[in-house]
Amino acid sequence: MNKMKLNLVLLAIALLAPMVLYPVFLAKVLCFALFACAFNLLLGFAGLLSFGHAAFLGTGGYVTGYLMINSGLTPELAIIAGMVAGGLLGAIFGKLAVKREGIYFAMVTLALAQLVFFFYLQAPFTNGEDGMQGVPRGALFGLIDLSDNLVMYYFVLAIFIAGFWMINRTVHSPFGQILKAIRENEDRATSLGYDVNRYKLVAFVISAALASLAGSTKSLVFNLASLTDVHWHMSGEVILMTLVGGVGTIFGPVLGAGFIVTMQNYLSGGELGNYIHIIMGVVFVICVLSFRSGIVGQFAKFKRDNF
Amino acid sequence: MKKINKSVMSAVVSGVVAATMAGSAVAATDGKIKIGILADMGGTYADICGPGCVTAAKMAVEDFGGKVLGQDIEIVSADSQLKPDIASSIARKWVEDEGVDTIGGLVSSAVSGAVSKVNADNKKITLISGSASNTFTTKSCNPYNVHWTYNVVALANGTVKPMVQAGKKKWFFITADYSFGHALEGVASKVIKANGGEVVGNVRAPLGTTDFSSYILQAQASGADVVALANAGNDTVNALKAATEFGLTEQMDVAGLLVFTQNAQAMDPSVAGGMRLTTGFYWDLDDKAREWGKRFEERHGRIPSMIHAGVYSSTMHYLNAVKDSGTDDSDTVIKKMKQTKPEDFFSRNAELRPDGRMVHDMLYVEIKKAAERNGDGDIYKVIEVIPAAEAYNPMQAQCNFS
Numbered sequence: 066m067n068k069m070k071l072n073l074v075l076l077a078i079a080l081l082a083p084m085v086l087y088p089v090f091l092a093k094v095l096c097f098a099l100f101a102c103a104f105n106l107l108l109g110f111a112g113l114l115s116f117g118h119a120a121f122l123g124t125g126g127y128v129t130g131y132l133m134i135n136s137g138l139t140p141e142l143a144i145i146a147g148m149v150a151g152g153l154l155g156a157i158f159g160k161l162a163v164k165r166e167g168i169y170f171a172m173v174t175l176a177l178a179q180l181v182f183f184f185y186l187q188a189p190f191t192n193g194e195d196g197m198q199g200v201p202r203g204a205l206f207g208l209i210d211l212s213d214n215l216v217m218y219y220f221v222l223a224i225f226i227a228g229f230w231m232i233n234r235t236v237h238s239p240f241g242q243i244l245k246a247i248r249e250n251e252d253r254a255t256s257l258g259y260d261v262n263r264y265k266l267v268a269f270v271i272s273a274a275l276a277s278l279a280g281s282t283k284s285l286v287f288n289l290a291s292l293t294d295v296h297w298h299m300s301g302e303v304i305l306m307t308l309v310g311g312v313g314t315i316f317g318p319v320l321g322a323g324f325i326v327t328m329q330n331y332l333s334g335g336e337l338g339n340y341i342h343i344i345m346g347v348v349f350v351i352c353v354l355s356f357r358s359g360i361v362g363q364f365a366k367f368k369r370d371n372f
Numbered sequence: 373m374k375k376i377n378k379s380v381m382s383a384v385v386s387g388v389v390a391a392t393m394a395g396s397a398v399a400a401t402d403g404k405i406k407i408g409i410l411a412d413m414g415g416t417y418a419d420i421c422g423p424g425c426v427t428a429a430k431m432a433v434e435d436f437g438g439k440v441l442g443q444d445i446e447i448v449s450a451d452s453q454l455k456p457d458i459a460s461s462i463a464r465k466w467v468e469d470e471g472v473d474t475i476g477g478l479v480s481s482a483v484s485g486a487v488s489k490v491n492a493d494n495k496k497i498t499l500i501s502g503s504a505s506n507t508f509t510t511k512s513c514n515p516y517n518v519h520w521t522y523n524v525v526a527l528a529n530g531t532v533k534p535m536v537q538a539g540k541k542k543w544f545f546i547t548a549d550y551s552f553g554h555a556l557e558g559v560a561s562k563v564i565k566a567n568g569g570e571v572v573g574n575v576r577a578p579l580g581t582t583d584f585s586s587y588i589l590q591a592q593a594s595g596a597d598v599v600a601l602a603n604a605g606n607d608t609v610n611a612l613k614a615a616t617e618f619g620l621t622e623q624m625d626v627a628g629l630l631v632f633t634q635n636a637q638a639m640d641p642s643v644a645g646g647m648r649l650t651t652g653f654y655w656d657l658d659d660k661a662r663e664w665g666k667r668f669e670e671r672h673g674r675i676p677s678m679i680h681a682g683v684y685s686s687t688m689h690y691l692n693a694v695k696d697s698g699t700d701d702s703d704t705v706i707k708k709m710k711q712t713k714p715e716d717f718f719s720r721n722a723e724l725r726p727d728g729r730m731v732h733d734m735l736y737v738e739i740k741k742a743a744e745r746n747g748d749g750d751i752y753k754v755i756e757v758i759p760a761a762e763a764y765n766p767m768q769a770q771c772n773f774s
């Protein structure tokens with residue numbers, strides 16, 4: 066019951082937030098929160114550190130952007146197409162990567178993501194460094210015009226909640242339990258008769274598809290799909306968001322994404338704009354050295370110890 | 373428990389209703405003029421349009437008197453980091469949420485393209501001063517684009533044509549790999565072919581490349597008469613450095629298609645001396661230009677680039693139009709801007725065409741050799757003035773927003 070109440074309060078905050086804050090900024094936070102949640106599904110629950118998740122974010126964005134510009138599909142269909150494309154790419158990545166573990170897994174995903182980056186850099190339809198500009202937001206189901214920022218925000222919120230719910234369901238399903246078992250002790254999971262690689266692959270594909278969903282939505286919010294989203298910096302940023310918020314927690318990545326995006330947003334306009342990467346680096350170091358379980362993890366520990 | 377849930381529920385519902393009703397309408401005209409300057413504060417183009425562009429805009433506001441329509445003029449600035457996604461989100465925040473009326477500066481065509489789209493959606497004027505691509509007044513023109521200072525057509529007509537006509541027929545391009553470089557290469561190639569020359573090869577280098585050696589080797593192997601650098605800023609400086617190290621400058625001519633005063637200053641006079649180029653402005657041209665150039669140098673510490681001067685001039689023209697039309701409504705102001713001829717130390721024989729292209733006299737200059745120089749800022753010798761009508765592309769019918 067208490068959990069229900071908490072969820073409702075959070076929902077109310079999310080619904081009322083655009084009255085106080087700029088809706089596009091909030092939509093950006095939600096897109097990155099979904100991206101970080103998708104990443105966390107892999108790192109936090111299956112114990113797989115992917116260093117190539119930007120490839121999925123970018124693929125979602127480019128596919129959706131391309132379809133919105135060239136095909137006249139409605140936004141929800143374009144987003145689904147982006148998600149499917151990202152999921153397929155995830156299946157290829159996953160197939161190749163899950164055979165390896167630890168640092169080798171991270172390196173394989175990074176290498177594949179770099180391949181994808183250079184493909185998008187050279188492919189004519191992405192416009193290279195210019196990015197795919199002027200992606201229209203279109204009309205949802207052909208009826209609801211998304212060009213108003215507030216409407217767009219509620220659409221993004223709905224997508225985020227759907228994605229978040231799906232991750233939550235996955236984590237708490239028997240499938241999620243097996244992922245956790247694999248994370249804790251892979252050999253034992255194998256000895257119990259589970260085909261470990263297949264479980265990992267499925268988790269990878271779900272994570273990739275949800276990351277693409279975030280990318281697709283983001284390209285609609287900003288009317289732009291650009292190389293920044295495919296660059297390996299982005300793969301690093303999502304790790305930072307997840308770590309700061311709390312790996313393996315449900316709400317951690319959301320808070321982490323909110324924290325990092327807010328920081329970037331406020332620093333970029335001010336005097337400290339030039340030092341933004343240094344500041345983020347320092348945050349990362351502090352986080353790794355002194356509170357490894359992140360904001361949510363630390364808070365949970367505090368609650369456990371004191372109440 | 374049920375009761376609490378109900379009350380939370382009703383709070384949620386009422387919240388949604390209230391939020392929907394609140395809407396997101398920012399007043400289109402609030403009477404207060406706020407100018408956003410988007411520049412590259414620390415990257416490849418920081419010298420040619422970074423903090424200097426903000427200084428230039430501030431000077432324009434001060435010279436204008438600091439007030440228009442009875443309210444103080446405000447300037448905000450931000451770092452685009454030369455990334456279109458960052459630029460477009462800043463622009464969106466500015467015009468939708470913070471009441472910015474116009475965005476200026478705008479170095480890098482990729483950035484300007486993204487900002488121009490956001491502005492057109494919101495009916496705000498884009499004062500492009502730092503970008504070269506001609507798409508803003510051709511392929512992706514819109515009624516709110518104002519393209520000041522220069523463009524690729526003026527550069528190609530000014531620099532490439534005389535060289536081809538002088539017998540340099542075979543060209544090789546080292547091109548910055550984004551819209552600006554592509555546009556410049558495309559336009560220059562057309563000029564070369566129209567004058568009986570040929571393009572023997574090209575190579576595309578990403579923005580911000582520091583090691584040009586592999587590109588220079590390709591150029592060397594091409595057997596061209598001229599290697600054209602279709603890039604800008606530090607890219608030009610680095611490419612020319614590599615060209616010197618590999619002895620390319622002794623075998624063929626190197627033509628910098630877009631060289632700014634800052635780059636010309638940074639290059640070794642023994643290498644760059646004698647190179648001819650096209651520019652929209654030179655601070656030492658005459659008394660009017662010198663007066664402004666000196667003032668800028670005092671404020672900023674370095675002599676102005678043509679972009680700095682363009683930012684000043686376009687901001688001034690915008691403010692005058694606001695004053696004359698008595699409103700900050702973009703449609704009225706842009707009309708006024710196009711009706712009035714800009715005339716100052718920068719804009720000579722100038723006109724803001726209905727397509728948003730500001731045409732003015734360009735300068736064909738030669739970089740002075742070390743012996744000819746008389747001080748730090750003394751870098752160009754003016755060969756000739758290219759009349760506005762010859763320098764720029766003619767207006768396209770679909771971009772005529774009169």
